[in-house]
Amino acid sequence: MRDRINQDVKNAMKSGEKARLTTLRLITAAIKDRELGVGGQPPTEVGDAEVVAILQKMVKQRRESIATYEKAGRNELADQEKAEIVILETYLPKQMDxxxxxxxxxxxxxxxxxxxxxxxxxxxxxxxxxxxxxxxxxxxxxxxxxxxx
CATH class of the missing domain: 1.10.10.410 (Arc Repressor Mutant, subunit A)
Structure with missing residues (x-):
C-alpha cells in the first residue's frame, strides 16, 4: 500500500493535482510519524494494517472537522475536508453495508x-x-x- 501511495505522490506531482498531492503528503507524513514514534507512541514498523488504521483515523478527524466547520459557517473549509476524505477513502478497504x-x-x-x-x-x-x-x-x-x- 505504501508503494501505491508513493507512486501516487509522484503522479500527482507530474499532473499538477495540488489538492491530491497535499493530501497524499499528509498521509506519508502520518505514516512516518507513526514509524518514528511521534506523539508518545513507540517507534514501530508500519505494515498495511497499520496504514489502514492511520487512514481511518485521518478520515475520522476530518469528519469531526467538517461538523465543526459547518457549525461555524466555514463551508469552504468543510468542502476542503470532504475532498480530502474522498482521496483518503480510495486507499481504504471497501466498507461492509x-x-x-x-x-x-x-x-x-x-x-x-x-x-x-x-x-x-x-x-x-x-x-x-x-x-x-x-x-x-x-x-x-x-x-x-x-x-x-
Missing amino acids: EAAMKSAVAALVAELGASGPKDMGRVMGALKERFAGQMDFGKASGVLKELLK
Whole structure:
C-alpha cells in the first residue's frame, strides 16, 4: 500500500493535482510519524494494517472537522475536508453495508457461543481482528448489544 501511495505522490506531482498531492503528503507524513514514534507512541514498523488504521483515523478527524466547520459557517473549509476524505477513502478497504455487517456479527456471536453482555468484549475483539478496516465498529457495537440482550 505504501508503494501505491508513493507512486501516487509522484503522479500527482507530474499532473499538477495540488489538492491530491497535499493530501497524499499528509498521509506519508502520518505514516512516518507513526514509524518514528511521534506523539508518545513507540517507534514501530508500519505494515498495511497499520496504514489502514492511520487512514481511518485521518478520515475520522476530518469528519469531526467538517461538523465543526459547518457549525461555524466555514463551508469552504468543510468542502476542503470532504475532498480530502474522498482521496483518503480510495486507499481504504471497501466498507461492509449494514446487512453484511449484521450478518457477520450474528455469525461471529454464534461461532463464539456468546450469550450475554459479558461476552461483548470478546466478540468485539474478534470482530476487530477479522474485519479491520471493513466495518464501522461503532455501529457493530450497537448491533451486538441488540443481539446479546
